[in-house]
Amino acid sequence: MGRYPFTECLNEFLPLEEGHISTDTMGTMYRRLRQIGRIFKELKEEGKVSTDNPRFITPKDIDVFVGYRKKHNIKNSTILKDLSYMSKLLGYFDNEAVYKFKFKYPAHYPKKYQKRMPSMEEPVVQRILDAAEKVSVFDWKMSEAYGLVTLAV
Numbered sequence: 001m002g003r004y005p006f007t008e009c010l011n012e013f014l015p016l017e018e019g020h021i022s023t024d025t026m027g028t029m030y031r032r033l034r035q036i037g038r039i040f041k042e043l044k045e046e047g048k049v050s051t052d053n054p055r056f057i058t059p060k061d062i063d064v065f066v067g068y069r070k071k072h073n074i075k076n077s078t079i080l081k082d083l084s085y086m087s088k089l090l091g092y093f094d095n096e097a098v099y100k101f102k103f104k105y106p107a108h109y110p111k112k113y114q115k116r117m118p119s120m121e122e123p124v125v126q127r128i129l130d131a132a133e134k135v136s137v138f139d140w141k142m143s144e145a146y147g148l149v150t151l152a153v
Contacts, residue, residue: 005053006037013092032085036065043068054086055093059101062086063108066101076110083110125153 010033018026040052040061048068049061062083069079087098102109132146 004037004041005051005055006040007034009054009089009093010034010037013089016092017088029085029088032082033089036082036086039065039068054090055095057090057095057097059097059104062097062101063105066108066110070110077112079110080112120153128153 043049044052
């Protein structure tokens, strides 16, 4: 390995992905993995990670990387995308560090939160209930459809 092992591994991995994913996704993956490589190089120079070579990155190194991203106020969803791209790259070199990190440090693994949609307004709910009352009891499909909706409401 040369002076920049992350870049060398990236140059080996990315051509194999070409043609299997869209060009936009390819560009995003290339940009993000280069950024991750720069972060790992910086962390290696500071002595916080053991290596910046994707073949030998450990779950502890991934933990330091996630901590670094959180310290810089990066959203969990962005960190999860970074881990996804890293998992692909490291997986190509038979390195399961991201997978092992998830189970070794479960409290450190970023979680993605989904906000609930706002509740329906009262006039909308009332229109649904009014329409449900007008359905014939002999029309099974419509009764079933409106029954499920009213049950959910």
